[in-house]
Amino acid sequence: MSKRINAIDLNVYYGDFLAVEGVNIDIEPRSVTAFIGPSGCGKTTFLRTLNRMHEVLPGARVEGQLLLDDDNIYDTAVDPVTVRSMVGMVFQRPNPFPTMSIRDNVLAGYKLNGTRLSRSQSDQVVEEALKGANLWNEVKDRLDKPGSGLSGGQQQRLCIARTIAVKPDVILMDEPCSALDPISTLAIEDLINELKDTYTVVIVTHNMQQAARVSEKTAFFNIAGTGKPGKLIEYDETTKIFSNPSKKDTENYVSGRFG
Numbered sequence: 156m157s158k159r160i161n162a163i164d165l166n167v168y169y170g171d172f173l174a175v176e177g178v179n180i181d182i183e184p185r186s187v188t189a190f191i192g193p194s195g196c197g198k199t200t201f202l203r204t205l206n207r208m209h210e211v212l213p214g215a216r217v218e219g220q221l222l223l224d225d226d227n228i229y230d231t232a233v234d235p236v237t238v239r240s241m242v243g244m245v246f247q248r249p250n251p252f253p254t255m256s257i258r259d260n261v262l263a264g265y266k267l268n269g270t271r272l273s274r275s276q277s278d279q280v281v282e283e284a285l286k287g288a289n290l291w292n293e294v295k296d297r298l299d300k301p302g303s304g305l306s307g308g309q310q311q312r313l314c315i316a317r318t319i320a321v322k323p324d325v326i327l328m329d330e331p332c333s334a335l336d337p338i339s340t341l342a343i344e345d346l347i348n349e350l351k352d353t354y355t356v357v358i359v360t361h362n363m364q365q366a367a368r369v370s371e372k373t374a375f376f377n378i379a380g381t382g383k384p385g386k387l388i389e390y391d392e393t394t395k396i397f398s399n400p401s402k403k404d405t406e407n408y409v410s411g412r413f414g
């Protein structure tokens with residue numbers, strides 16, 4: 156279920172603009188890895204290369220290799236749609252399909268990839284995914300009501316249920332709590348802590364306390380100036396990054412001296 160991610164000499168472009176340069180990183184399965192760094196250093200751009208979402212933009216491309224266990228997801232024979240079913244993504248703003256019921260939101264991945272489930276199979280998928288996202292007890296009596304009727308934090312957990320319903324190997328989260336209140340944020344952080352028992356979780360966050368709370372490893376990205384590419388500066392145990400980083404830039408950033 157959970158897979159190792161290994162980026163080798165990864166360069167990421169928007170047209171001619173090299174946005175992220177030369178990333179080498181080995182992300183462990185069944186763990187939470189946080190990406191931190193100042194605005195514009197390429198955290199989101201790099202995250203979106205991990206499930207080939209980057210290339211949906213015209214002119215956007217990637218050089219280098221991205222291995223999921225031993226398979227390069229950028230191999231010409233690999234279908235990006237398959238990659239996206241193995242590597243799910245949760246976005247900054249909860250984005251349930253507003254007119255769909257809670258139940259249909261959870262099942263959306265199956266509908267999109269054309270998998271037909273019997274009523275009892277789909278009941279089981281819905282219950283398991285909502286339990287996995289710590290949302291079942293709150294919604295089990297209103298599964299046929301629209302997903303848009305939930306609170307922001309519940310909607311984000313519904314999006315996580317939708318992601319885990321298709322049984323991915325990796326879950327990418329791009330600032331999943333930035334639109335949420337502190338209580339909902341804590342619920343998502345607790346959930347992330349549980350998800351790592353089953354999945355490889357990678358989270359972009361601006362909140363350093365959050366990175367410290369949820370992740371085992373942290374990757375610090377930085378940018379030398381406007382128009383320059385973002386680079387991975389330091390990648391280590393989260394406790395080391397926050398207490399005794401090896402690089403001066405990391406220390407300046409985590410101690411709040413810039414960014």
Ligand SMILES: Nc1ncnc2c1ncn2[C@@H]1O[C@H](COP(=O)(O)OP(=O)(O)OP(=O)(O)O)[C@@H](O)[C@H]1O
Pocket residue numbers: 169172174192193194195196197198199200201212382385
């Ligand atoms: N669609 C795009 N087209 C062209 N350039 C882009 C696009 N999206 C991002 N960029 C550029 O790529 C670089 C990295 O941006 P990215 O959003 O990945 O940074 P980030 O570290 O996630 O920033 P933030 O913390 O502000 O979200 C920036 O210079 C940005 O302007």
